[in-house]
Amino acid sequence: xxxxxxxxxxxxxxxxxxxxxxxxxxxxxxxxxxxxxxxxxxxxxxxxxxxxxxxxxxxxxxxxxxxxxxxxxxxxxxxxxxxxxxxxxxxxxxxxxxxxxxxxxxxxxxxx
Amino acid sequence: xxxxxxxxxxxxxxxxxxxxxxxxxxxxxxxxxxxxxxxxxxxxxxxxxxxxxxxxxxxxxxxxxxxxxxxxxxxxxxxxxxxxxxxxxxxxxxxxxxxxxxxxxxxxxxxx
Numbered sequence: 001x002x003x004x005x006x007x008x009x010x011x012x013x014x015x016x017x018x019x020x021x022x023x024x025x026x027x028x029x030x031x032x033x034x035x036x037x038x039x040x041x042x043x044x045x046x047x048x049x050x051x052x053x054x055x056x057x058x059x060x061x062x063x064x065x066x067x068x069x070x071x072x073x074x075x076x077x078x079x080x081x082x083x084x085x086x087x088x089x090x091x092x093x094x095x096x097x098x099x100x101x102x103x104x105x106x107x108x109x110x111x112x
Numbered sequence: 113x114x115x116x117x118x119x120x121x122x123x124x125x126x127x128x129x130x131x132x133x134x135x136x137x138x139x140x141x142x143x144x145x146x147x148x149x150x151x152x153x154x155x156x157x158x159x160x161x162x163x164x165x166x167x168x169x170x171x172x173x174x175x176x177x178x179x180x181x182x183x184x185x186x187x188x189x190x191x192x193x194x195x196x197x198x199x200x201x202x203x204x205x206x207x208x209x210x211x212x213x214x215x216x217x218x219x220x221x222x223x224x
Contacts, residue, residue, distance in 0.1 A: 041215035041216055042213075043215070044212040044213060044214070087154065099160050099167075099170070101157065102154050102156070103154060104153065105154050
């Protein structure tokens with residue numbers, strides 16, 4: 001039930017854009033995105049619900065394609081502070097509980 | 113507002129021993145989830161507690177157990193430690209169900 005993230009790693013120069021994908025073989029109810037910097041706790045970015053709209057947070061936004069059972073995280077005009085490992089967490093039904101299935105992460109490195 | 117606090121931060125055990133990890137959630141948060149993080153598997157869900165009741169359990173052996181107290185603090189226990197139990201154990205609390213998770217910095221367990 002673990003979602004598949006791609007790519008596993010990406011290196012960007014400041015100002016470049018990146019897309020991180022999160023795919024599931026099962027129908028998704030929601031997708032949660034987190035970023036974890038080295039040695040720190042994961043930090044929440046956003047939640048996308050089935051039937052919901054694309055979300056955005058400054059230059060980081062995400063979409064949810066129900067037909068493809070896939071979510072994509074878009075990072076535009078990347079900054080050094082965007083470096084870290086990005087995880088998507090998925091729910092397959094509305095359980096009213098917090099038991100997310102996380103992907104193995106995408107390591108993003110932004111260089112000057 | 114204090115964040116999620118996990119103790120101890122680092123510990124070393126030998127095979128066959130047992131370990132207890134503690135998590136103090138953000139004040140007012142009643143949901144506490146536990147995750148195991150390893151380089152190859154990413155974040156894997158262990159269990160979730162809400163109002164002292166275990167609501168969900170991940171696919172881990174019975175050696176992994178947990179509990180939640182009336183003040184929402186939670187503990188997890190791993191008995192008969194194996195080398196493969198070496199990992200970062202993350203605790204996350206949430207105000208709402210199926211909402212934003214606030215992670216602690218984790219307890220890094222090394223089993224020798």
